[in-house]
Amino acid sequence: MKPEELQTQTDEELVATALQNQQALLVLIRRYEPRLLAYIRRISGVSVEDAEDILQDSFVDAYRHLAEFDKSLKFSSWIYRIVHNRTVSAYRKRKKALGDMSLDDADVAFGRLLSSDLDTMRQTEKSLTAEKVRKILDGLPERDRAVLVLAYLEDKSYEEIGDILRSPQGTVATWIHRAKKKFLEQTRNQPMI
Amino acid sequence: MTVADRIEQRIREGSLPKPIPSWAVTAKHVCVWGGLGLTVAAGAASTAVSWWLITDPNGLIREVRASDWVQSALDLLPVAWIALSVGAGLFAYWLFAHTPHGYRYRRTLVIGCLAVGLLAFGGALYATNLAESIETAAAQLPGYEKVASPRHQVLLKPESGMIFGQVDDFGLDVWHVVDPEGEVWRITVVTSTNFPGNKRGQNQIRQTGCVRVFGAIDTSTHDVQAQAVRPCPRAVHLNAGDFKPNPSR
Secondary structure, eight states, X not given: OOHHHHHTSOHHHHHHHHTTOHHHHHHXXXXXXXXXXXXXXXXXXXXXXXXXXXXXXXHHHHHHTGGGOOTTSOHHHHHHHHHHHHHHHHHHHHOOOSOSOOXXXXXXXXXXXXXXXXXXXXXXXXXXXXXXXXXXXXXXXXXXXXXXXXXXXXXXOHHHHHHHHTOOHHHHHHHHHXXXXXXXXXXXXXXXX | OOHXXXXXXXXXXXXXXXXXXXXXXXXXXHHHHHHHHHHHHHHHHHHHHHHHHHTOTTTOOTTTSOTTHHHHHHHHXXXXXXXXXXXXXXXXXXXXXXXXXGGGSOHHHHHHHHHHHHHHHHHHHHHTTOXXXXXXXXXXXXXXXXXXXXXXXXXXXXXXXXXEEEEEEEOSSEEEXXXXXXXXXEEEOOTTOBOOSSHHHHHHHHHHOEEEEEEEEETTTTEEEEEEEEEOOTTOOOOGGGOOOOTTO
């Protein structure tokens, strides 16, 4: 199969092809690399180099377990799950703080998060700075940070978040609700910049 | 160098690990689902045996041991079988959570469904009289005596006026009963001795020869003035052929 033909295939078709043709794997990697790198950095705050190492290991892992891919899932949910698990275990090992990441996009997206709730709008200042968002995220527990990032930065549905974190949708909804509450409490506690 | 470039380089070098073959994935799924089926079956079987033991009319004899019947009921609970049911239920939950879509269901829902399923399936086995066969088959397994032993200790309490064992000799007024430890007890049966009110219980005593005797017990002379005689409860396996009095006594 020609490389240009691979480009037109869906993710799920590429998975099936990748078992015989490793070029299909490269097409998948190129499709997902930027957003997965961003995701890794958003939930862990690791450096670009570390994020690339985690991502490389994740793709190698995904390739090894390609036959386990569940066709009823979206490929994006499956790869996010692998990347998430890799990142969390790496993050736990290194225990790095959210250091050098840029949160310009986070600022906008978390503004969306905050304004999604009418009460929240009344309670929260709209002009949250990137620095403040970064600090608040840094103070949140690992799971709360992950669900907020998936829901509001990665724009994943509850079903997809459930598939990524291997949890029921109802539980995901509860986690997001609690994480938003904690996020809002933190916004009140943080001094305005 | 991007991640894609790095992987491409590894592909060229041939250092990318090979994918796990499909048959191994299929085998894993078969093991998980098969294991789940077997675990649920084992759980249902042990639930059925638990039902069968708890509903034993010869287990708790309230008219004879009215004073401490709550304690007696607790003592006679088939703890090992109940523990096996609960353990099977929890293991089944763990296996279900490892099926491809198991995580999509809430823990309480899965555990609730498994509990209802085990009770229903176990109840069906009990209702079709399979519980006794299951227990009899389990009794052939090595190590089963360790399960039966605590039950024997509950039933054999001469100091509390209660023994059980195999009748060695059905005399007119005096029976000789050998307990599981090989002690021979001389049972005096009088007209006031309470026997099972139904024919079934009386036949059971004659056929199996396994009896529980309640009464005034002299532990030094091994004399028992029988106030009540009942058949042994379910799941007491005293093989008359193998049952010999202890020669040292």
